[in-house]
Amino acid sequence: MAKLLSCVLGPRLYRVYRYRGPGPAPRGAAGVREEPSWDSYYQPRSLEKHADSVLALASVLWSVSCYASPLAFVYLYRKGLLTLSRVVPLSHCAATVVLLLAGVACLRGIGRWTNPQYVQFISVLEDSHRLGTPEVKRKLANYNFDFRSWPVDFRWDAAPSRWDARGAPLLRLPPRPRGAARSLLGALRKLPCQLASFVLAHTLGRRMLYPGSVYLLQKALMPVLLQGQARLVEECHGERAKLLACDGNEIDTMFMDRRGGPEPQGKKLVICCEGNAGFYEVGCLSTPLDAGYSVLGWNHPGFAGSTGVPLPQSEANAMDVVMQYALHRLGFAPRDIIIYAWSIGGFTATWAAMSYPEVGALVLDASFDDLVPLALKVLPRSWRDLVTLTVRQYLNLNNGEQLCRYQGPVLLVRRTKDEIITTTVPEDIASNRGNDLLLKLLQHRYPRIMADEGVRVVREWLEAATPAEEGAVLQRCAVDEGWCLSVLSSFAEDRDPPFPWSVGEDMSAEGRRQLALFLARKHLQNFEASHCAPLPPQAFRLPWRL
Structure with missing residues (x-):
């Protein structure tokens, strides 16, 4: 019985x-x-x-x-x-x-x-x-x-924790209003808007942001997910594991170990952060896997085998336990870990790079700098204030801010025909939010180089619609890569300073333009495709190191 x-x-x-x-x-x-x-x-x-x-x-x-x-x-x-x-x-x-x-x-x-x-x-x-x-x-x-x-x-507490006594990885909260807004009258006046914002975030907003968490979609995709998981286990010898995050969510992971193989890149671990409707069974994980790396994939909270709800704090908690698992159970050194993200996965990837600054590299594919402009694109203009408040309060995916707090090598992959993270039309590459992500990174790391001349020439290069237009910008500025490399190397060789660097402060405008374009090309890789096209293994490469 x-x-x-x-x-x-x-x-x-x-x-x-x-x-x-x-x-x-x-x-x-x-x-x-x-x-x-x-x-x-x-x-x-x-x-x-x-x-x-x-x-x-x-x-x-x-x-x-x-x-x-x-x-x-x-x-x-x-x-x-x-x-x-x-x-x-x-x-x-x-x-x-x-x-x-x-x-x-x-x-x-x-x-x-x-x-x-x-x-x-x-x-x-x-x-x-x-x-x-x-x-x-x-x-x-x-x-x-x-x-x-x-x-x-x-479990998240199976290894020494770096977090406070409450045990939860903390996200940076939006600043509180001052003055009259903090008074009781101000709070009562804002209460209807706050309630509307809360309802919008936890109903329509969350499901629009993470459609992969919708049960009906997962039910429709179940045969595809089962087939993808069978391929990873049977053909790639994947090891499935359940990780318990500090908020009680259970995170579904799959690990493919290539350390014993003939390829040297197998000693590197690529941790994959999927998009808003992506699963490790059928997502961007296949790109580094086919390129010969050891790979660790995981599903967002509320996706497939993972429990919970995909909100910024639960996303950070999930990424934290994935990192702890890679370091303390799988035994990879931080310098041998590469974090690779596609689309909205850039949030957890930049959070991990910010929180674990020793990781070896960060690769962001088709990602963006801030969610607010993209949310305003798809929702009615009359909702502008409500949407901004909702995103900042509950769905604040501030990738650009987090990226600037990482000191290691970074590569941004920009889709030239991206229809998702552009704010106008897919053909308008100038409105691709990956441009803003690159500019924020370069302006933080090299503020003297990215002065007025540097920003203008990089924007002109980013807005070039064809390779011929890009080449024209480079030819006009006469970028000497050998000279640029020698300037940067001589600045860093005897100091090894953390970012931001002061290089370029005593330099001519022409020199700053050359260095700005040189750095932009080293940190950005164009890929001729739309947002959802898989990145081929041969296009996956590690970021440039000085």
Whole structure:
């Protein structure tokens, strides 16, 4: 009966992976090799299959009803159906539906109980929770199932913490208003706007910002995600792990270890930060993986196997435990870690670079400097003040500010046909927010070089619509790369100063223009593609170092 109860309450099993580890395939309880059962998706029995379909349909209908509940409430109120005499029968109907679904779940459990493959899986899962030995965890890694039941592999407090007594990585909060705004009257006057901002951020705003966290989208993508995960495990020997962040969120990760391979870049770890609808199963992780690096991918809170809600603080907490896992469990030195981000993943990437300044390099692909201009582009102009307040208060993805607090090598990849992070039309490369990210970085690191002449010539180069126009700017300024390199090297060789540098303060305008263009070209790489086109492995390179 205990095993039957475990089958009723157990997670959904999706796949039994093909065995790819060293040595022969593992043996079952009867001592028989299990090679035939390691070659396909899990095949549920008829009873389990039909019961699963009913429960999946109920889950989708519940999700749809949650999104439609405000409209349904208004409709029922206008029809006079929210009176006590009408509500009580509805509650009875709801209780009946819950009992019926519980019965369906029991039937599903019986179907699982009669399936030897599921019984074997549930035994391995129970052993992993009870014993937690490496051997049992290796057996569990051969199954793909509902990640909520996966045991925790690493905790945020398993290593020495760099944070305060509360244990939470802190984000920089927006400044509080002064004077009359801090008085009681000022607070009451701002209360309606604050409430509207809170509601906008936690309903429409969060879902627009991170559409990958929407349950219905994840449900539609489930077959693709399962296939992508199978490829990472079976072909790339990926190791899945659950990390527990300091806020209680569970973060789904996948690690591909190339340190034992023939390629030297395998000794470097690339931590991938996905976009707002990206998952490590099908995201930018494939670019450094195909380039031969060791790779660690993770899913945002609320995406696929990760729990929680994708807001800036929970994003930072998730990135923190991923970094701790890479350093203290996987054993990579900070200088051997490269943080690679695509699109909105630039927020967690710049946060990690700011918080772990020893990391080796930072690569930002199709990222932006600030969320406010992009939010104003897609929402009505009449909402301008409300949108600005909402972003600054609850969704403040200030990539540019965080990037300037990192001292290491940086490479920005700009999509020349980017339709997402431009504020006008996709063809207008001058409005690409990657331009502003580059300018903020250069102005912080080289303020004397990026004086009026430097900013003007870099902007002119960034706004060039074709390679021919770019070449014309370079030819007019006659950039001598050897001279630029010697100037920078001679400034840094005997001081090794932190940024910002004072180089360029006693230099002619022509010299500053040359250095500004030289530095811009070293920190920015153009890629002829739209926002969502995958970056090919041959286009992935490490940032320039002086």
